[in-house]
Amino acid sequence: MRGVALRKTVMKPLIRATSLLFSVLFAGVSFAQHEGHDHAASDTTHVHEVVIPTADVHDGHPNEATGEAHDAHGVAKFNPGEMIMGHVGDEHGWHLWGHTSLPLPILVYNTQRGFSAFSSAHFDHGHKTHGGYMLHEGKLVATDAADGTDAHHATENEALTKATWDLSITKNVLAMLVSVVLMLMIFLSVAAAYKKRGTSAPKGLQSFIEPIILFVRDDVAKANIGPKYERFMPFLLTVFFFILINNLMGLIPIFPFGANVSGSISVTFTLAAITFVLTLINGNRHYWGHILAMPGVPKPVLLILTPVEILGVFLRPAILMIRLFANITAGHIIVLSFFSLIFIFGEINAGLGWGVSIFSLVFTIFMSMMELLVAFIQAFVFTFLSAMYLGSAIEEPHHH
C-alpha cells in the first residue's frame, strides 16, 4: 500500500537526516562545554565580561531546567546546551515553569547507611545537601557535609557514592507511571467494550484501538513469527503501545507529559533486554545451529562467521536500544534547538528575537508533525524487529 512505499521513500532519508543532526548537535554541545570550562579557568583574574553563554562561568549556578546562568552582575544568561540537556534528561523533581518545580520523592539505599527517603525539595534545585546526599550535575552522590550546606562547596564522598543505589521516583519514573495508568484506562475500557458488545461493530475508543491491534497482529506478529504468533501477542502489543504512548506523551509539553521516557537509554535498554531474553529462551535447535555452525558454509569461513553471528545475538538488541533512544532524543533536541534560537537572538536584540520567533515557531510546528510520524514509526519498528528476532528464534527448519 502507499503507506509502506511512503515510509521507504520519504522516511528513511528523513530519519537518517535526523540522526545526523543529532550527532552534529551533540558535538556542538560538548564543544560549548569545553569552551565554558576554558573560559572559567582563564577568566578568574579578568574583569567579568561574559561573552559565551555557557555554564560554570564565574560563580553563577546554572539552573539545569531553565538553562540560566547568572553572571557577576546577576543578569540571567541563556544557555541552550544546559536547557536542552535538562529537558531531554531525567531529573529529581519535575520542572514546571520558571523557578517552580514539583518536588519528587528521593529514595536512596546505601549499603553502609541504609535506606533513606525525603523530598527532593530539600536539595533546593541541587544547591543544598540533605541527609548526607547532594546532586552533582543531576546525579545523586553521597557527601559528609551537614544538612543544608551549599552543594557547590561540599565535597563528594566517592567511596560512599559507589555504595549508593538511587531508587528515586524521578521525572521519568513518574511519567512512566502516568503512562501505565493511561494504558490501563484505555485498555480496560476497550476490553470492557469487547465483553459488552461481543462480535458486533466496535464503537468509540474501541473502534480507534481495534485497527491498531489488528495491525500489530497481522502485519507484525503473523508476518514475522508465523503460526505460533499468539504466544508473543501480549508482549508485542504491550511494547508497541508502551512505546507509542510514551512517544506521544513526550510531545505534549505540559505537566504531567513532556518527559523523555522513550528517549531515555535505561528505558530502551530494559525494553531491548526483554526482547533479548525472550529470544534466548525461545531459541530452538535450528536457531542455535545457524548461529554456532551455519549449515552449508566451509569450515575455515565458519571460524570467522561464528564469532560474528554470536556477536550479532548481542548486537541486535543493542541496536534496537540505540535506535529508539536516538530517534526520540534527536527529535526533542531539534525542537528545543529551534526554541533556543529565539532566546539566543533575543539576547543580541529583542526585536531580532521576536523576528526569529516566527521562523522558530513554523519550524517547531513542522518538526512536531514529523515527531508525530516518528512516534508511530519507532513504535512500529521496535515491535516489528522484536517480532522478527522472535520469529527467527522459533523458526522451524525448511524442507526444500
Place this chain on the structure above:
Amino acid sequence: MDRSMTTPEKGRKGRLDPSTYMRLSGMGLTMMAVVLAFTFTGHWLDGLLGWRFPLFTILLALVGIAGAIIHLIRETGRK
C-alpha cells in the same frame, strides 16, 4: 521482493514487505561493531603478549572486516 513471492502471506497485493529492508536497517552499526570487536580483541591480545609487533591487532582487524563483509553478503543474499 523474491521473498514476497515465496511466502504469499507476506507480499499480498504486491506491496513491499517491510522485513526485506527492516532486516538490514541495523547492518551499518553491526558491521562497525564487528570490526571494532575484533580489533579490540586483537589489541587486548597484543597487550597480553607484549610483542613489539602488533600482530593480532592487524590480523584480527582484517578478520573482522572479512567477517563483516561475509555477514553482509549472507544477510543480503538470503532467500
